[in-house]
Amino acid sequence: RQGCVDMNHGAGGRAGMQLIEEVFARAFDNEFLRQGDDGAALPAPPPGHRLVMATDGHVISPLFFPGGDIGALSVHGTVNDVAMMGAQPLYLSASFILEEGFALADLKRVVDSMAAAARQAGVPVVTGDTKVVERGKGDGVFIATTGVGALPPGRRLSGALARPGDVVIVSGTIGEHGVAVLSQRESLEFETAIVSDTAALHGLVADLLAAVPEGAVRCLRDPTRGGLGTTLNEIARQSGVGLLLDEAAIPVLPQVDAACELLGLDPLYIANEGKLVAIVAPEVAEAALAALHAHPLGQRAARIGVVQADDHRFVQMTTRFGGRRVVDWLSGEPLPRIC
Amino acid sequence: RQGCVDMNHGAGGRAGMQLIEEVFARAFDNEFLRQGDDGAALPAPPPGHRLVMATDGHVISPLFFPGGDIGALSVHGTVNDVAMMGAQPLYLSASFILEEGFALADLKRVVDSMAAAARQAGVPVVTGDTKVVERGKGDGVFIATTGVGALPPGRRLSGALARPGDVVIVSGTIGEHGVAVLSQRESLEFETAIVSDTAALHGLVADLLAAVPEGAVRCLRDPTRGGLGTTLNEIARQSGVGLLLDEAAIPVLPQVDAACELLGLDPLYIANEGKLVAIVAPEVAEAALAALHAHPLGQRAARIGVVQADDHRFVQMTTRFGGRRVVDWLSGEPLPRIC
Ligand SMILES: Nc1ncnc2c1ncn2[C@@H]1O[C@H](COP(=O)(O)OP(=O)(O)OP(=O)(O)O)[C@@H](O)[C@H]1O
Ligand SMILES: Nc1ncnc2c1ncn2[C@@H]1O[C@H](COP(=O)(O)OP(=O)(O)OP(=O)(O)O)[C@@H](O)[C@H]1O
Ligand SMILES: [Mg+2]
Ligand SMILES: [Mg+2]
Ligand SMILES: [Mg+2]
Ligand SMILES: [Mg+2]
Ligand SMILES: [Mg+2]
Ligand SMILES: [Mg+2]
Numbered sequence: 001r002q003g004c005v006d007m008n009h010g011a012g013g014r015a016g017m018q019l020i021e022e023v024f025a026r027a028f029d030n031e032f033l034r035q036g037d038d039g040a041a042l043p044a045p046p047p048g049h050r051l052v053m054a055t056d057g058h059v060i061s062p063l064f065f066p067g068g069d070i071g072a073l074s075v076h077g078t079v080n081d082v083a084m085m086g087a088q089p090l091y092l093s094a095s096f097i098l099e100e101g102f103a104l105a106d107l108k109r110v111v112d113s114m115a116a117a118a119r120q121a122g123v124p125v126v127t128g129d130t131k132v133v134e135r136g137k138g139d140g141v142f143i144a145t146t147g148v149g150a151l152p153p154g155r156r157l158s159g160a161l162a163r164p165g166d167v168v169i170v171s172g173t174i175g176e177h178g179v180a181v182l183s184q185r186e187s188l189e190f191e192t193a194i195v196s197d198t199a200a201l202h203g204l205v206a207d208l209l210a211a212v213p214e215g216a217v218r219c220l221r222d223p224t225r226g227g228l229g230t231t232l233n234e235i236a237r238q239s240g241v242g243l244l245l246d247e248a249a250i251p252v253l254p255q256v257d258a259a260c261e262l263l264g265l266d267p268l269y270i271a272n273e274g275k276l277v278a279i280v281a282p283e284v285a286e287a288a289l290a291a292l293h294a295h296p297l298g299q300r301a302a303r304i305g306v307v308q309a310d311d312h313r314f315v316q317m318t319t320r321f322g323g324r325r326v327v328d329w330l331s332g333e334p335l336p337r338i339c
Numbered sequence: 340r341q342g343c344v345d346m347n348h349g350a351g352g353r354a355g356m357q358l359i360e361e362v363f364a365r366a367f368d369n370e371f372l373r374q375g376d377d378g379a380a381l382p383a384p385p386p387g388h389r390l391v392m393a394t395d396g397h398v399i400s401p402l403f404f405p406g407g408d409i410g411a412l413s414v415h416g417t418v419n420d421v422a423m424m425g426a427q428p429l430y431l432s433a434s435f436i437l438e439e440g441f442a443l444a445d446l447k448r449v450v451d452s453m454a455a456a457a458r459q460a461g462v463p464v465v466t467g468d469t470k471v472v473e474r475g476k477g478d479g480v481f482i483a484t485t486g487v488g489a490l491p492p493g494r495r496l497s498g499a500l501a502r503p504g505d506v507v508i509v510s511g512t513i514g515e516h517g518v519a520v521l522s523q524r525e526s527l528e529f530e531t532a533i534v535s536d537t538a539a540l541h542g543l544v545a546d547l548l549a550a551v552p553e554g555a556v557r558c559l560r561d562p563t564r565g566g567l568g569t570t571l572n573e574i575a576r577q578s579g580v581g582l583l584l585d586e587a588a589i590p591v592l593p594q595v596d597a598a599c600e601l602l603g604l605d606p607l608y609i610a611n612e613g614k615l616v617a618i619v620a621p622e623v624a625e626a627a628l629a630a631l632h633a634h635p636l637g638q639r640a641a642r643i644g645v646v647q648a649d650d651h652r653f654v655q656m657t658t659r660f661g662g663r664r665v666v667d668w669l670s671g672e673p674l675p676r677i678c
Contacts, residue, residue: 010398011673012564012610017573036577037497038420038560039393041490044384051390053487054378055432057470059349081377093394095483097436129483131396132675137478144434144468144483146394151380158376221377225351234356238375271351334350336471 005102010132023108024096024128027115032091032126040126042091045150052149054081059142061337063110065184067176067195068273070143071114076200076273077224077339078147079121083202084220084276086157086209087149092118094128094145099138110141121200123147154214161218162239167285168305169278171204171298172197173251174228178270178338179259188263192255199274204297211291212284219279222272224339226330229268231277232315233329242310245317245327249304269330271338279307344441349471362447363435363467366454371430371465379465381430384489393420394485400676402449402479404523406515406534407612409482410453415539415612416563416678417486418460422541423559423615425496425548426488431457433467433484438477449480460539462486493553498577500557506624507582507644508617510543510637511536512590513567517609517677518598527602531594538613543636550630551623558618561611563678565669568607570616571654572668581649584656584666588643608669610677618646 008015025033032040045051058074068076075092082089094114098107118125180196182188201222209217219239223231228250236243252267260267274297280288285303292298305317315327347354364372371379384390397413407415414431421428433453437446457464519535521527540561548556558578562570567589575582591606599606613636619627624642631637644656654666 007675008673010564011669011675012566012569013669013673016564017668035497036499038423039391039426039486039488041424041426041495042390042392044388044390047386049383051381051383051430051487052378053381053430053432053466053485055434055466055483055485056468057434057436057483059436059470059472061476084377085380087378087380091390091392093392093485095394095396095434095485097396097398097481097483127392127394129395131398133398133478133481134675136475137400139472139476142436142472142481144394144396144436144485146392146432146434146483146485147378148390148392148487149378156380158374160375225349225355227351230351329356330350330352334347334352336346336350336473 003104005098005100005104005132007100007132010130016130020130023111027111028125030124032124042126048153049150052082052085052087052151054078055146056081057142057144058339059337060339061139062184063140065196066180066193068198069110069113070141071110072117073198073273073339074143074145075114075117075121076198078145079123079200079202080222082147082149083205084222085151086155087151089123089147089149089202091126091148092123092145094125094143096130097138097142098132099140100132100135102140107141157217157219159219159221159235159238162235162241162279162307164241164307164309165282166218166279166307167282167303168243169280169288170302170304171276171292172300173253174272174275175252175256175267175270177273178335179256181338190255190259194255194259197272197274199297201276201297204295207295208288208291211287216281216284217278221277223275223277224271224273227269227271229327230330235279236313236315240313242308242313243305243315244308245305247317247319249302251300251302268327342443344437344439344471346439346471349469355469359469362450366450367464369463371463381465387492389490391421391424391426391488391490393417395420396481396483397678398481398676399678400478401523404535405519405532407537408449408452409480410449411456412537412612412678413482413484414453414456414460415537417484418462418539418541419561421486421488422544423561424490425494426490428462428486428488428541430465430487431462431484433464433482435469436477436481437471438479439471439474441479446480496556496558498558498560498574501574501578501580501618501646503580503646503648504621505557505618505646506621506642508619508627509641509643510615510631511639512592513611513614514591514595514606514609516612517674518595520677529594529598533594533598536611536613538636540615540636543634546634547627547630550626555620555623556617560616562614562616563610563612566608566610568666569669574618575652575654579652581647581652582644582654583647584644586656586658588641590639590641607666612678
């Protein structure tokens with residue numbers, strides 16, 4: 001029992017308070033969390049800015065995978081959703097649901113990684129919550145993070161704003177996160193290691209948006225669950241347009257391609273946690289690509305397609321062999337618990 | 340399988356999109372959620388206001404209990420933590436973790452109740468997330484809600500601000516929530532029904548704060564897990580003071596008293612979800628009580644004690660028999676999964 005989460009840690013008494021102080025508050029330490037009240041009182045965004053709010057639950061299995069763990073992922077995922085709105089992420093909250101019997105050493109490892117990711121991103125965890133469920137009613141640890149950001153005046157990015165002629169850009173190679181997690185789960189060993197791309201994208205987004213006039217970036221989206229294929233279908237649907245992709249232009253690492261071949265998967269439907277899709281006005285496409293290329297997280301950015309008028313809102317792709325096929329929504333066997 | 344949550348609902352494809360549209364978006368419907376992007380873009384608080392952010396995971400078992408369910412509770416819990424900071428709650432986010440096999444009819448019931456609670460509180464669910472875990476890795480549904488609120492200029496409420504001479508007030512009878520949940524869990528039937536007090540307290544807080552000068556309410560706190568006894572210990576610890584309570588003044592419904600006697604529980608350590616503790620300056624205690632009494636949720640508000648200097652930070656209580664005892668932090672058998 002010693003060294004494990006027990007029901008007492010969630011009952012609202014002294015054991016929970018000690019866990020919060022020794023594990024969470026110590027790792028996340030910042031002036032807001034230190035207030036120690038029912039919530040955190042925080043400086044508001046600069047005048048004229050609006051708020052952005054985004055939330056994600058993280059239930060990934062396994063908790064530790066090549067390139068990351070649930071802690072870092074829970075910061076990156078929410079920072080990225082805030083950033084995709086064109087906002088500067090300011091604050092995070094974190095709700096932990098622990099399973100009875102979960103090793104405190106693993107919890108510490110997760111929390112320390114989360115704290116490091118938050119610190120690196122410059123986005124503090126300002127308030128939190130800790131609940132415990134009985135053995136067999138949870139899975140080690142779930143983390144729900146919510147982010148609040150500041151949206152500058154006049155900025156509007158939305159999946160509803162793509163229009164025919166716009167250019168589709170992806171910020172780098174796709175599929176690493178999902179393949180890294182699956183390979184860990186199935187204990188597969190590939191010749192070349194595949195590590196998750198999990199990363200906070202708000203710096204990349206800031207550089208991109210600074211490089212082009214306001215309004216020229218129509219939409220940003222992180223292709224997480226469902227992968228690039230599903231994300232592009234979401235945008236096509238929201239904007240009432242079609243997309244035409246060029247398969248040969250979509251960057252995929254050779255080892256990811258090989259692993260997908262082996263596993264019978266299509267990289268287009270594999271989750272990413274450190275990539276973005278940008279739909280941009282054609283006249284800024286070059287400038288946007290240049291801005292992405294200049295950032296460490298955008299070096300393999302590529303123009304992968306165009307937006308076109310299409311009442312059917314189809315995402316189509318010119319294949320390597322010169323044919324054309326529809327890239328549908330994710331269907332068939334799901335890849336669960338990937339984020 | 341039909342009519343149940345399956346792994347596909349969490350995989351990021353079409354099934355998940357349909358679940359979100361048909362169950363969540365329909366129930367929560369509001370202009371912000373309708374944006375349908377990675378997060379919600381929201382009007383900022385009025386100029387000069389700060390932000391408040393609070394989060395809670397909800398893992399209550401059973402999901403439905405006399406007087407409420409996990410959906411309503413998840414709104415009330417977070418609205419209340421925002422309100423305890425003295426802020427006006429503005430927006431909620433909701434992260435759902437669903438267990439494979441959970442009945443969609445139960446999910447709809449929970450979501451509809453949550454939507455009704457949000458609407459009644461006037462605080463919309465502006466963004467959300469839906470994940471699915473395998474059977475045996477969750478427990479039906481967990482909901483993590485985060486609230487953002489607006490804190491007026493110059494307002495500061497904190498558990499650290501209680502000072503000797505201040506008066507301790509509770510807004511009503513204690514113990515109903517925990518006893519209602521326990522009785523449902525243990526299939527106990529009491530002669531008089533005991534229903535949870537779950538309620539949103541921001542209206543009550545607004546009336547209280549409007550009735551007294553800024554600064555006269557030192558601290559507000561909702562005595563949830565751990566009950567009134569633990570909450571008062573938290574405040575004593577944070578402020579570096581002692582508290583002296585008057586047992587006879589603490590309002591408890593007779594049926595709650597009877598149930599606690601039967602179950603060997605102390606109402607002081609039972610969770611509440613629609614009550615607050617206020618520490619107020621002595622000169623405003625009467626006005627504060629009058630403001631609480633004038634609100635439907637504060638009719639049984641009572642002055643239950645005073646703050647006193649005490650380096651040991653003890654919470655003590657004058658018992659009904661004229662003795663004095665220490666009211667310690669919650670210890671002994673925990674009451675888990677109560678919220
Ligand atoms: N995992 C965590 N990480 C960081 N801070 C946490 C964490 N869990 C709790 N806290 C902080 O500890 C304090 C107490 O949290 P707690 O959840 O007990 O309060 P509460 O929400 O008012 O109670 P309840 O959860 O019973 O409604 C808060 O300041 C909260 O922000
Ligand atoms: N339970 C829910 N209640 C309300 N809205 C929801 C819920 N789940 C998802 N949504 C909304 O549906 C849209 C898509 O959510 P989704 O979680 O798929 O996006 P994402 O966070 O970008 O992806 P991922 O979760 O894979 O990182 C968002 O606008 C989100 O606010
Ligand atoms: Mg509270
Ligand atoms: Mg996301
Ligand atoms: Mg809490
Ligand atoms: Mg996203
Ligand atoms: Mg709370
Ligand atoms: Mg999400």
